[in-house]
Amino acid sequence: MAVDQRRSPTASERKRDPERTRARILEAAAAEFGAKGYAATRTTDIAARAGVNKQLISYYFGGKEGLYKELATSWHTTAAEMAHEAQPLDVVLASFVATTLTDQGRLWAWSNLAGDTPPTDEAFLRTQVDQLRARQAAGELPADLDPGLLLLALMAAASAPLTLRHTASQITGEDPATPEFAQKYAEQLSLLVRHLSGRT
Amino acid sequence: MAVDQRRSPTASERKRDPERTRARILEAAAAEFGAKGYAATRTTDIAARAGVNKQLISYYFGGKEGLYKELATSWHTTAAEMAHEAQPLDVVLASFVATTLTDQGRLWAWSNLAGDTPPTDEAFLRTQVDQLRARQAAGELPADLDPGLLLLALMAAASAPLTLRHTASQITGEDPATPEFAQKYAEQLSLLVRHLSGRT
DNA sequence: GATTAAGTCAACCCGTTGGTTGAAAACAAC
DNA sequence: GTTGTTTTCAACCAACGGGTTGACTTAATC
Numbered sequence: 001m002a003v004d005q006r007r008s009p010t011a012s013e014r015k016r017d018p019e020r021t022r023a024r025i026l027e028a029a030a031a032e033f034g035a036k037g038y039a040a041t042r043t044t045d046i047a048a049r050a051g052v053n054k055q056l057i058s059y060y061f062g063g064k065e066g067l068y069k070e071l072a073t074s075w076h077t078t079a080a081e082m083a084h085e086a087q088p089l090d091v092v093l094a095s096f097v098a099t100t101l102t103d104q105g106r107l108w109a110w111s112n113l114a115g116d117t118p119p120t121d122e123a124f125l126r127t128q129v130d131q132l133r134a135r136q137a138a139g140e141l142p143a144d145l146d147p148g149l150l151l152l153a154l155m156a157a158a159s160a161p162l163t164l165r166h167t168a169s170q171i172t173g174e175d176p177a178t179p180e181f182a183q184k185y186a187e188q189l190s191l192l193v194r195h196l197s198g199r200t
Numbered sequence: 201m202a203v204d205q206r207r208s209p210t211a212s213e214r215k216r217d218p219e220r221t222r223a224r225i226l227e228a229a230a231a232e233f234g235a236k237g238y239a240a241t242r243t244t245d246i247a248a249r250a251g252v253n254k255q256l257i258s259y260y261f262g263g264k265e266g267l268y269k270e271l272a273t274s275w276h277t278t279a280a281e282m283a284h285e286a287q288p289l290d291v292v293l294a295s296f297v298a299t300t301l302t303d304q305g306r307l308w309a310w311s312n313l314a315g316d317t318p319p320t321d322e323a324f325l326r327t328q329v330d331q332l333r334a335r336q337a338a339g340e341l342p343a344d345l346d347p348g349l350l351l352l353a354l355m356a357a358a359s360a361p362l363t364l365r366h367t368a369s370q371i372t373g374e375d376p377a378t379p380e381f382a383q384k385y386a387e388q389l390s391l392l393v394r395h396l397s398g399r400t
Numbered sequence: 401g402a403t404t405a406a407g408t409c410a411a412c413c414c415g416t417t418g419g420t421t422g423a424a425a426a427c428a429a430c
Numbered sequence: 431g432t433t434g435t436t437t438t439c440a441a442c443c444a445a446c447g448g449g450t451t452g453a454c455t456t457a458a459t460c
Contacts, residue, residue, distance in 0.1 A: 037314065042446095043447075055449080056408090111366070114236070118370065119366045148371045152371050156363060160355070170322060196396060218435085253438055254419090
């Protein structure tokens with residue numbers, strides 16, 4: 001660091017940019033919280049990762065907890081755009097699996113276990129359940145399954161590389177936190193769902 | 201260590217019983233660790249729950265970490281007896297779901313996320329994969345699925361009430377940590393698996 | 401050039417936490 | 431009663447972690 005450049009102050013290259021540092025802190029926090037969970041992360045580590053002084057996190061977010069809450073709410077927007085349009089089940093599942101690789105995803109998993117924050121957007125869940133029901137009505141999925149519990153099972157299965165990170169690695173011998181694994185796993189899931197519908 | 205061969209008063213009525221207090225501490229620790237995860241649990245809380253003085257956990261286990269490790273290894277025996285005999289897939293899944301309700305199960309979920317300890321017994325996993333492969337050969341399951349990834353998906357789905365505790369509650373409006381929920385959910389899962397085999 | 405905002409630095413405060421110590425009590429066995 | 435083990439109690443310690451303070455730099459704005 002300490003790159004000294006005197007240029008015209010185009011906003012993208014500013015030396016002093018509160019928005020940017022805020023974003024950096026948030027990013028670093030997501031990584032740290034996602035890796036170790038709330039209780040085990042140290043604000044010092046967050047600051048270090050963001051390449052920023054530790055007191056800036058108090059300055060911008062009012063402390064560790066404020067930072068966490070800010071992050072917690074942010075994924076609702078992620079969920080919102082994810083459910084924005086009805087898509088084939090393959091795609092939805094692939095999206096689920098994809099979030100597995102993100103810091104946000106890891107954070108979501110932690111908060112789901114800890115139960116500290118409502119982890120998932122309610123509207124998002126309702127939408128998904130409705131879509132599953134529709135697929136049942138269309139004969140794409142067995143009609144005797146409870147759509148809510150089915151959604152739960154599918155979400156859990158999709159986030160296996162995250163929630164069962166260690167076990168996944170034990171079973172496959174690979175690192176489940178790679179794009180390659182995610183893709184392969186997503187394919188298997190859509191294959192599985194296709195078998196559910198009866199279509200071979 | 202310190203094997204007590206004296207056989208006089210019924211151990212259940214003893215006022216002083218090192219074995220019993222050890223067990224109590226372990227039990228309390230499983231509950232606390234399972235509820236909040238390692239980093240967030242306080243040794244004081246463990247001692248309080250066990251109804252025991254706090255320095256006894258140092259006395260018997262050499263501190264918080266020793267206690268945790270002792271617990272971590274203990275579930276391998278649980279897994280071992282779970283895989284002891286080949287059973288129908290329904291039953292295996294139901295067993296998975298059942299562990300969801302136990303403190304051991306919660307602890308397993310935490311350690312899986314934190315990645316601190318090899319969470320699952322390797323032999324257990326191998327056995328399960330082999331059994332899935334056998335079921336595929338028997339036509340009970342689609343043959344084009346990778347048995348390892350299938351096991352992963354099934355385990356993840358089965359432990360949804362645990363790993364997606366909060367989300368499960370959001371979807372169903374119920375508390376997923378009840379025997380009733382576990383039973384209902386297990387039924388749905390076996391129904392789902394039955395659909396996989398093609399049998400309606 | 402002066403002012404203001406953005407950010408750094410080092411030291412410090414203070415509550416918490418895991419762990420320890422050195423008693424003494426309660427109990428069991430002899 | 432004596433002895434040895436189990437357990438409690440109260441106080442204490444050192445380390446840590448989150449947060450704060452105040453003085454000091456550096457950049458953008460006017």
